[in-house]
Amino acid sequence: LSAGAPARLAALLTDFGTDDVYVGVMKAVLLGICPAARIVDLTHAIPPQDVRLGALALADAVPYLPAGAVVVAVVDPGVGSERAALAARAGGRYFVGPDNGLLSWCLDADAAVVRLAEPRYRLSPLSDTFHGRDVFAPAAAHLLNGLPLDRLGPPAGSWRGLERPAPTRRPDGGLDAHVIAVDRFGNLILDLGRADLPARPAFEVAGQRTIGLVRSYAGAGGCLAALVGSFGRVELAWPNGSAAARLGVGVGATVVVREAGADQ
Amino acid sequence: LSAGAPARLAALLTDFGTDDVYVGVMKAVLLGICPAARIVDLTHAIPPQDVRLGALALADAVPYLPAGAVVVAVVDPGVGSERAALAARAGGRYFVGPDNGLLSWCLDADAAVVRLAEPRYRLSPLSDTFHGRDVFAPAAAHLLNGLPLDRLGPPAGSWRGLERPAPTRRPDGGLDAHVIAVDRFGNLILDLGRADLPARPAFEVAGQRTIGLVRSYAGAGGCLAALVGSFGRVELAWPNGSAAARLGVGVGATVVVREAGADQ
């Protein structure tokens, strides 16, 4: 079996959508500098300027990227301002993007982080409104060509963090969890992992209640069910339907979690 | 002229949409195992869990895939249940996907079909909700690396079929055809081939009528027209407009087809 040389993989995540040519132009710039790159779209449907949802999507996807992959993440309301542009190496992968917290959950204590400051690795002229094209895609391409990280700019002493979404403790001992995303199937993704759950959890939202966890969507009996999704987050699903539509709830909704039996 | 080595082509079809990172993660997994793969998206917009529309889209696209291509098809409401996962070779191409009929129209009598059962060709841990990432993408990547089909698991003695959409005979000798899809231009695609048509067909739907076939959209005179589309299916079009919008009909609508003159 021959797997060939390692991929020079660029993984893109933006809030640009794909109706405009922005993403296509970023890819053209990237391939112009690194013709051997393979490009994977993680998503371009992050809601405009929603840095937090971008960070969440990155946190889900990054563990599945092969070693050496370069993530290009652009959710960048501050483009053209004094916010810094970063490149980093962490966990065997590379990251480029604005210094606004978007990358922060991917940068562990051992991360090497620089500020993108070297004009020769940018497009010229440099726009004030599209650093995805002029700064981040070129930096990613040069990294994929083997440029050492520290050639892109000076070390960044610090970078902006972002609070991770987390359930809050209720006075009654339960948890208020929150819907952090709704996927295409209408599943409600919560800011909750398996470790946060009591032994026999009861979930309550919008007047509906479900007790315990099912193993898979198919294992639920045609009504509201909770399960641990494929990225380790607890989610509420309505098999063969949309939990979001059935319950009329979306991002931001609160789901009360208690030990079953303890809530009556 | 140099065409280079044959592509290691993976063609993806899912109902995952592209707003979430699901598809991007499948691609990352696939390229992590087979860095030389080229990936083509057939569509990710199959309506959630609509196995039949997924099968129709596959049937249209597969004849245009080069020899050796691997199709990864995931419309999988039964993920995590006892439904089997399949890999197959048919017509010089490979297929991986759930055993729910999705692949069945691509599997001829000579198809070699196995059940995906070999843990070493899956991700570990194996989730119960995302086999596109954990089972199907890895299997496709190993096939693209040259792994023989029968290494993926034991032969599947049988697999689930799916009834093909077809027009029904009317008491008056005509046909009731059905809209099986509506494309972006509002064209109504029918479960009808040219061979099903009488010599001079009249089509009737939503109070509108058209007689005969035109050759192209441009050949129709600004009103409802029928033609044989580019995948061999009869469709109804409204040139420079949307037949679906003009007629107010969608998937499932009935179109009556008779010999012109025989219907009065």
Place this chain on the structure above:
Amino acid sequence: LSAGAPARLAALLTDFGTDDVYVGVMKAVLLGICPAARIVDLTHAIPPQDVRLGALALADAVPYLPAGAVVVAVVDPGVGSERAALAARAGGRYFVGPDNGLLSWCLDADAAVVRLAEPRYRLSPLSDTFHGRDVFAPAAAHLLNGLPLDRLGPPAGSWRGLERPAPTRRPDGGLDAHVIAVDRFGNLILDLGRADLPARPAFEVAGQRTIGLVRSYAGAGGCLAALVGSFGRVELAWPNGSAAARLGVGVGATVVVREAGADQ
């Protein structure tokens, strides 16, 4: 640093959307003929049959494509009619598409243009409704394989042009500019470059007014602002909001531009 061999880059722009398999099938055909091709989607969301918006998107994106790239552009209401199919070389890049003006802004006076007429470089049978698959993708793939342009067909003596959108002069000496596109962020893109502007421009639309230009979205103070966008066009933005939604205007709306102070 090793950048590898130049990319054989195909850049696709259509009005096909990505819900149907049309685009995926074009890519499969292209890779079947040129397995080494890298494919970039510029956009497939051109409104159905809107040749002018397709031409605008191309004009934005093409300068960022590397030398040797082949653009495949299909917005083609006349498919199956007598309209010609073109291939061209201009500015070091290649273009294939219908002769309806779509490519015209990319074809300078030195462009070499041929009519696609050689059956051996098409799919057979040739459909009357999907030349993206049967004519344009194959032509692009053969060009990427190194086929000389003039082997695809005879020189085209002329081709159809398309009027460029431009502001009109007002009786009062100002300009009526027009919204030619609205991007995902709700920015209103105008048919106006920096050179068209007076020294201190005032913009007026839908009862709102802004004076001068800001440098970036972040530089605007939470109200309507004008800036020169990343493709050189003047645009109106509402920072952290959508100008289109705030003003209730879309493509086709008029924006009055005057010298500030001259309008009272």
